[in-house]
Amino acid sequence: MTLVTPAALYLLSASGGIVLLYFLHTRSRREEVSDLFLWEGLESEPRSRAARVRMKLDPILLLELLVLALVTFALAGPALRVARPHLVGMAIVLDGSASMRSQTDDGAVRYELARKAALDLLRRYRGSPVTVIQLSHSPRVLSTLSTDRSNPERAVSLSEPTYLSDGSATDLLALLESQGGTSRFDRIFWLGDRPLGASIPGLDETLFPLDENLSISAFQVRANPDGWGSTGFVELSNAGRSYREGRVRITDGSRTATLPFLLAPGQKQPYVLPLPGSFGPAFIASVDPKDSFPDDDVRYFALSGRVDRRIRWVGEPNRYLLAALEAAMPLVVLLPDDPSVPDLTVVYSSAAPEDLTGNILLVHSSLGNLVQIADDAEPGGLGVFSPNDALLADVDPYDFRVRSTPSTTVAQGGNTVLSLGSVPFLWRYGDLTRRVVLISPNLMETNLPLTVDFPLLIRNAARWLAASLSQSPVATALVGDPILASNFGRLFRLKGPSGENLPLPEGSELFVPGVPGVYALTTDRGTYTVAANLDPRESEPAPDNVAVGASNAAAESRAESLFGLWPYIAALALLALVLEDALYRGVAWRRSP
Amino acid sequence: MEPLIDEAFLRRLANLKFIVKGRRKGKLAGTHPSPRAGTSVEFADYRSYSPGDDFRYIDWNLLGRLDRLLVKTFVHESDRPIYLLLDFSASMRLGNPPKALYAARFGAAIAYIGLRELDRVGLYPFSDQLLPSVAPRHGMRQMTHILHVLQGISATGTTSLDRAVEGFLAASRESGLVFLVSDFLSRTGYQEGISRLLHRGDDVVVVQIVDPGELHPQLEGSLEIHDVEGGRAVDLVVGRRTLIQYERRLEGYLQELTRFLAGHRVPYFLVPTDLPLEDLIHERLRVGGVLQ
Numbered sequence: 109m110t111l112v113t114p115a116a117l118y119l120l121s122a123s124g125g126i127v128l129l130y131f132l133h134t135r136s137r138r139e140e141v142s143d144l145f146l147w148e149g150l151e152s153e154p155r156s157r158a159a160r161v162r163m164k165l166d167p168i169l170l171l172e173l174l175v176l177a178l179v180t181f182a183l184a185g186p187a188l189r190v191a192r193p194h195l196v197g198m199a200i201v202l203d204g205s206a207s208m209r210s211q212t213d214d215g216a217v218r219y220e221l222a223r224k225a226a227l228d229l230l231r232r233y234r235g236s237p238v239t240v241i242q243l244s245h246s247p248r249v250l251s252t253l254s255t256d257r258s259n260p261e262r263a264v265s266l267s268e269p270t271y272l273s274d275g276s277a278t279d280l281l282a283l284l285e286s287q288g289g290t291s292r293f294d295r296i297f298w299l300g301d302r303p304l305g306a307s308i309p310g311l312d313e314t315l316f317p318l319d320e321n322l323s324i325s326a327f328q329v330r331a332n333p334d335g336w337g338s339t340g341f342v343e344l345s346n347a348g349r350s351y352r353e354g355r356v357r358i359t360d361g362s363r364t365a366t367l368p369f370l371l372a373p374g375q376k377q378p379y380v381l382p383l384p385g386s387f388g389p390a391f392i393a394s395v396d397p398k399d400s401f402p403d404d405d406v407r408y409f410a411l412s413g414r415v416d417r418r419i420r421w422v423g424e425p426n427r428y429l430l431a432a433l434e435a436a437m438p439l440v441v442l443l444p445d446d447p448s449v450p451d452l453t454v455v456y457s458s459a460a461p462e463d464l465t466g467n468i469l470l471v472h473s474s475l476g477n478l479v480q481i482a483d484d485a486e487p488g489g490l491g492v493f494s495p496n497d498a499l500l501a502d503v504d505p506y507d508f509r510v511r512s513t514p515s516t517t518v519a520q521g522g523n524t525v526l527s528l529g530s531v532p533f534l535w536r537y538g539d540l541t542r543r544v545v546l547i548s549p550n551l552m553e554t555n556l557p558l559t560v561d562f563p564l565l566i567r568n569a570a571r572w573l574a575a576s577l578s579q580s581p582v583a584t585a586l587v588g589d590p591i592l593a594s595n596f597g598r599l600f601r602l603k604g605p606s607g608e609n610l611p612l613p614e615g616s617e618l619f620v621p622g623v624p625g626v627y628a629l630t631t632d633r634g635t636y637t638v639a640a641n642l643d644p645r646e647s648e649p650a651p652d653n654v655a656v657g658a659s660n661a662a663a664e665s666r667a668e669s670l671f672g673l674w675p676y677i678a679a680l681a682l683l684a685l686v687l688e689d690a691l692y693r694g695v696a697w698r699r700s701p
Numbered sequence: 702m703e704p705l706i707d708e709a710f711l712r713r714l715a716n717l718k719f720i721v722k723g724r725r726k727g728k729l730a731g732t733h734p735s736p737r738a739g740t741s742v743e744f745a746d747y748r749s750y751s752p753g754d755d756f757r758y759i760d761w762n763l764l765g766r767l768d769r770l771l772v773k774t775f776v777h778e779s780d781r782p783i784y785l786l787l788d789f790s791a792s793m794r795l796g797n798p799p800k801a802l803y804a805a806r807f808g809a810a811i812a813y814i815g816l817r818e819l820d821r822v823g824l825y826p827f828s829d830q831l832l833p834s835v836a837p838r839h840g841m842r843q844m845t846h847i848l849h850v851l852q853g854i855s856a857t858g859t860t861s862l863d864r865a866v867e868g869f870l871a872a873s874r875e876s877g878l879v880f881l882v883s884d885f886l887s888r889t890g891y892q893e894g895i896s897r898l899l900h901r902g903d904d905v906v907v908v909q910i911v912d913p914g915e916l917h918p919q920l921e922g923s924l925e926i927h928d929v930e931g932g933r934a935v936d937l938v939v940g941r942r943t944l945i946q947y948e949r950r951l952e953g954y955l956q957e958l959t960r961f962l963a964g965h966r967v968p969y970f971l972v973p974t975d976l977p978l979e980d981l982i983h984e985r986l987r988v989g990g991v992l993q
């Protein structure tokens with residue numbers, strides 16, 4: 109045993125003070141009586157040696173001295189030297205993917221087992237620097253590299269498995285780099301349900317593999333072509349070693365369709381469940397009975413809602429251009445006095461104001477000093493400056509015929525994609541406040557409206573102006589995948605699967621669903637539903653050759669560490685103090701008149 | 702404030718009455734027999750008729766047989782004032798419970814018994830002299846007065862039984878049944894005071910209240926023995942031998958007190974405060990011939 113701060117033993121000298129105070133107190137003890145006549149003249153007891161010893165051995169005094177001795181000893185920091193296995197550095201990596209939420213045959217949750225194993229490791233390698241990482245699609249460091257055990261133990265105890273898919277060894281290595289590099293870690297303990305699948309020095313894998321599992325591996329719903337109701341397509345997968353039977357069920361919340369199923373081991377089987385009269389927009393597929401991984405016994409689907417893009421039309425109407433835009437995206441043309449902010453401003457055969465910002469499609473129009481057009485003239489020959497430009501995707505510009513084109517001046521900084529002689533024909537420009545696509549000729553002086561490439565050209569223009577313009581918003585995604593909320597308009601409110609209001613994403617148009625279920629997004633365009641599901645790979649069993657608890661432990665050294673005894677000594681001191689107090693109160697009560 | 706005496710205890714006092722050995726004169730009708738012939742239902746004697754006697758008490762049967770006008774006389778039941786002389790000197794606050802509290806509760810019980818028996822009861826607390834008193838009166842309202850005084854009094858001052866008795870005799874002209882309650886642990890003596898009470902014709906009952914710790918002290922070690930009344934002190938190293946000496950001295954003192962009181966046929970009760978009040982009233986005082 110050793111003392112960490114032996115100087116504290118000087119405190120023992122205070123015992124002299126206690127003894128002195130005790131005897132002073134004893135000498136001055138006062139007793140009240142009714143009258144002295146019975147006491148006066150009595151012979152005072154001689155202070156025999158035995159009496160003095162008895163006085164010295166007063167249990168209260170002895171307990172007070174014991175308390176002082178114990179407190180002093182505790183302050184001196186007594187500790188035992190114990191030899192423990194020691195590592196220069198260790199990383200405990202918990203598999204935080206959704207499959208760790210499943211239960212083993214014994215009914216234990218796999219993540220619980222991993223957590224327990226992690227705590228065992230923390231205790232076994234007490235004194236070794238450790239970092240704790242939770243690896244999933246969104247990996248994170250639960251506790252940074254430290255020899256302290258309170259933070260890692262608390263982090264492990266409080267950590268919960270996610271609903272995300274598996275993380276990769278690359279992610280893990282990146283996180284280990286952030287903790288000082290893999291060379292700092294003798295051992296990397298992987299506690300998961302499947303091997304990491306990478307060769308990392310010092311890797312020690314303890315696995316709790318998923319074996320028996322029935323899951324919904326795919327789920328989709330399509331609106332019926334006749335326009336009356338929907339049809340669900342569910343694929344069930346039996347990854348177990350036994351036949352599984354039950355019922356598969358889809359519902360939109362009010363209508364329900366069910367089918368019985370019987371699946372052989374290893375079998376995948378699609379099921380079609382008609383849901384007449386149902387238009388969703390959200391659907392839930394589930395199987396009964398649930399198995400030991402209930403989270404993949406349910407999947408969600410949401411039909412894409414129509415999100416109209418707001419078009420502000422400036423200048424003359426042109427039904428060909430409008431038809432091409434309608435082919436590219438669902439749209440609504442704003443009335444002139446509508447104050448809404450448009451997604452796209454279309455200027456046709458007109459002069460747009462200089463301060464116009466946002467996404468602008470200029471057709472045969474001017475825009476301040478940026479684009480100026482003048483009178484029409486004989487067009488020159490077609491020149492293709494950038495054949496691989498995004499504006500020309502799927503478009504054959506050599507089909508275009510132009511009878512006349514205005515003389516056009518464009519500002520520096522833009523890209524001319526097509527030209528007619530020296531005149532820009534198709535031109536694009538972007539800065540911080542606006543993106544502009546220019547088609548310089550009057551459409552009615554070209555064959556563009558009659559070509560099949562015209563709608564493609566307009567779609568490309570819209571897509572270049574803003575990716576969201578020509579894309580249908582994603583309505584069904586995986587948990588953890590970012591969803592572009594701006595696709596649905598300006599987000600006002602976001603509700604989670606349980607109906608709870610979620611915080612709106614700040615400074616980003618992305619929101620990431622953290623749990624499976626149906627989310628409701630309320631925007632300035634309406635209310636939309638988005639379904640989030642577990643990654644179906646989480647339902648797949650571990651490879652057959654994985655042994656439970658497999659470990660390729662590297663050699664470990666042993667190091668001495670100090671095991672502090674002061675809490676026990678302090679507890680003894682407290683006990684002695686309580687005893688002394690009780691004894692003192694008892695004596696005082698007995699002496700009270 | 703905790704009541705001195707609870708109702709359940711009072712109900713158990715209801716059937717008790719005082720035993721008085723000699724007939725004493727009393728002013729008002731009560732339940733103690735008086736040497737005066739009276740009008741109670743208990744027949745006393747005959748006497749010759751004299752003018753002015755009530756015709757209703759002429760014994761007409763005897764007139765027929767003896768041809769003499771004789772008038773029946775009855776025992777006149779008069780009340781006996783009951784005096785509570787309670788010591789409230791500083792020494793009475795010692796003990797656990799304090800001796801003063803025990804004395805007050807005892808006084809309240811005696812007052813209740815007396816007032817129920819239609820006696821007049823007066824309260825005379827004292828220390829070195831008589832403290833504010835409650836003159837003897839009838840009725841349960843008197844009980845309220847007595848309880849009020851008992852609850853408000855605090856034990857202070859030195860003890861002087863002689864001066865207190867002197868004041869008491871001056872304040873109460875009529876003899877009665879005197880309950881003298883004190884710890885009698887005072888060097889100022891008690892003989893003169895008790896003798897003067899007896900001389901006036903009072904029936905005296907002495908109740909000495911002591912703390913068990915005063916009879917058998919549990920002391921040890923170096924002590925400053927402090928007189929709670931006189932303020933003086935002696936330093937003693939107390940051990941077993943000292944305590945034996947003390948107990949012998951106390952025993953001698955109590956024997957002297959007992960002899961004096963026995964010599965005057967005064968009932969005497971030594972009451973430690975750990976004796977339940979109910980035991981004192983129902984057993985010790987009944988066995989001692991004070992109550993029945």
